[in-house]
Amino acid sequence: MTVAKRFRWEAAHRLADHPSLCRNLHGHSYTCWIELDGTPGPSEMLIDFQEVKRVVSPLIDAWDHCTYVNRDDTALREALATLGVKHYVLDGRSTTEALADYVARYLCTHGFAMLQDHGVTAVQVRVQETETCYAITRATVADYADTPAPDLEQALVETEAVAG
Numbered sequence: 001m002t003v004a005k006r007f008r009w010e011a012a013h014r015l016a017d018h019p020s021l022c023r024n025l026h027g028h029s030y031t032c033w034i035e036l037d038g039t040p041g042p043s044e045m046l047i048d049f050q051e052v053k054r055v056v057s058p059l060i061d062a063w064d065h066c067t068y069v070n071r072d073d074t075a076l077r078e079a080l081a082t083l084g085v086k087h088y089v090l091d092g093r094s095t096t097e098a099l100a101d102y103v104a105r106y107l108c109t110h111g112f113a114m115l116q117d118h119g120v121t122a123v124q125v126r127v128q129e130t131e132t133c134y135a136i137t138r139a140t141v142a143d144y145a146d147t148p149a150p151d152l153e154q155a156l157v158e159t160e161a162v163a164g
């Protein structure tokens with residue numbers, strides 16, 4: 001059985017080393033489908049969608065109306081700091097693939113016990129960046145037992161003046 005929950009957020013980013021338009025700062029209305037695989041128990045519910053939302057929402061809230069910035073992109077980091085606007089520092093490029101992997105890692109680490117308790121064995125995360133492109137990553141929950149959980153507080157830079 002596979003069940004799925006959708007999330008949405010708005011964010012800006014750039015791929016600084018991209019040979020074409022994507023090197024410019026631009027924005028996307030991101031959509032993310034999280035699919036969870038397992039066998040429902042006597043409750044006829046594999047996992048309550050609200051539990052998935054409880055785990056993933058802090059990440060989506062951190063990402064909504066942020067600018068993703070690569071830790072190595074010092075020019076953009078300085079500009080964002082000067083402007084005092086919300087941004088989220090990634091240890092690499094803000095590609096659709098990287099964001100899908102990040103969501104999967106976030107869910108499978110912060111939600112590890114919850115997923116195991118409900119017998120969720122695997123997740124698929126699909127992040128859609130534009131109408132014409134998306135990335136899907138597949139993760140086996142048991143593989144994340146010793147994986148460090150992403151730390152939102154370290155990655156999110158938000159000034160009081162712009163916090164929602």
Ligand SMILES: Nc1nc2c(c(=O)[nH]1)N=C([C@H](O)[C@H](O)COP(=O)(O)OP(=O)(O)OP(=O)(O)O)CN2
Binds near residue numbers: 022130132133
């Ligand atoms: N494999 C990847 N390729 C590209 C990524 C990515 O994350 N993974 N990202 C970009 C850019 O961020 C861009 O925003 C999206 O690119 P693209 O699909 O080319 O966008 P367009 O709106 O120009 O696409 P249309 O062809 O007009 O639909 C680039 N590549």
Ligand SMILES: [Zn+2]
Binds near residue numbers: 013027028129
């Ligand atoms: Zn883009």
